[in-house]
Amino acid sequence: GAVVSQHPSRVICKSGTSVKIECRSLDFQATTMFWYRQFPKQSLMLMATSNEGSKATYEQGVEKDKFLINHASLTLSTLTVTSAHPEDSSFYICSARDPLGNSNQPQHFGDGTRLSIL
Amino acid sequence: AQSVSQHNHHVILSEAASLELGCNYSYGGTVNLFWYVQYPGQHLQLLLKYFSGDPLVKGIKGFEAEFIKSKFSFNLRKPSVQWSDTAEYFCAVKGGSSNTGKLIFGQGTTLQVKP
Numbered sequence: 001g002a003v004v005s006q007h008p009s010r011v012i013c014k015s016g017t018s019v020k021i022e023c024r025s026l027d028f029q030a031t032t033m034f035w036y037r038q039f040p041k042q043s044l045m046l047m048a049t050s051n052e053g054s055k056a057t058y059e060q061g062v063e064k065d066k067f068l069i070n071h072a073s074l075t076l077s078t079l080t081v082t083s084a085h086p087e088d089s090s091f092y093i094c095s096a097r098d099p100l101g102n103s104n105q106p107q108h109f110g111d112g113t114r115l116s117i118l
Numbered sequence: 119a120q121s122v123s124q125h126n127h128h129v130i131l132s133e134a135a136s137l138e139l140g141c142n143y144s145y146g147g148t149v150n151l152f153w154y155v156q157y158p159g160q161h162l163q164l165l166l167k168y169f170s171g172d173p174l175v176k177g178i179k180g181f182e183a184e185f186i187k188s189k190f191s192f193n194l195r196k197p198s199v200q201w202s203d204t205a206e207y208f209c210a211v212k213g214g215s216s217n218t219g220k221l222i223f224g225q226g227t228t229l230q231v232k233p
Contacts, residue, residue, distance in 0.1 A: 004161075032219060034219075034220070034221070036223075041127075041226075041228075042225055042226070043122075043208065043223045043224055043225040043226055044162075044208065044223040045223075046220060046221070046222070046223075049220060093161075093162070095162075097219045106152060106164045106167055107219065107221060109154075109161045109162040109163075110161055111160070111161045112161065
């Protein structure tokens with residue numbers, strides 16, 4: 001089945017550091033990827049929709065300058081948390097949709113990245 | 119705006135008990151509905167989905183869900199749970215007219231099955 005790889009799985013860094021998270025579709029090409037944030041005991045909140053070759057579409061309330069998204073190829077999208085602060089600590093999850101299917105096809109999820117800012 | 123509400127935040131059952139997890143959504147148009155499961159330490163996996171047709175959909179591992187349009191509900195059921203069903207369950211909705219595939223998730227239900 002379709003596999004989405006997310007790296008790293010865990011990051012611990014100092015406040016002020018920028019952190020890059022990678023999301024790769026391993027056996028399909030994904031024109032669209034999604035980035036979610038999940039707080040403890042809460043739901044996944046969509047942050048942005050990443051479109052290959054174009055600018056990402058951010059959800060309301062998400063700072064695009066804070067969470068930089070790059071989707072330069074059909075198999076890779078990156079999320080960079082710039083100048084991270086403790087309040088950015090969270091679980092970040094990416095997902096990808098196989099474009100060979102229609103828009104009803106389910107998303108395939110990565111394992112997530114636990115980001116801890118000290 | 120679309121929203122999804124899961125009523126049960128934490129459910130504890132004994133093995134062989136029956137399960138029903140509630141999910142209600144708010145959206146005026148055609149919807150696609152999903153249930154995802156997240157086992158401890160693993161990524162989200164699709165349990166089942168509803169697009170159209172028979173409102174009773176069957177998924178993997180003996181799970182099923184019923185779409186009741188008049189109640190805006192899509193409850194998840196399983197007749198007899200197993201210890202291995204211990205996981206986090208998420209209901210999600212996508213507007214049928216959405217071309218982006220964007221999903222809106224409920225807050226999740228933690229299911230703990232005691233052996």
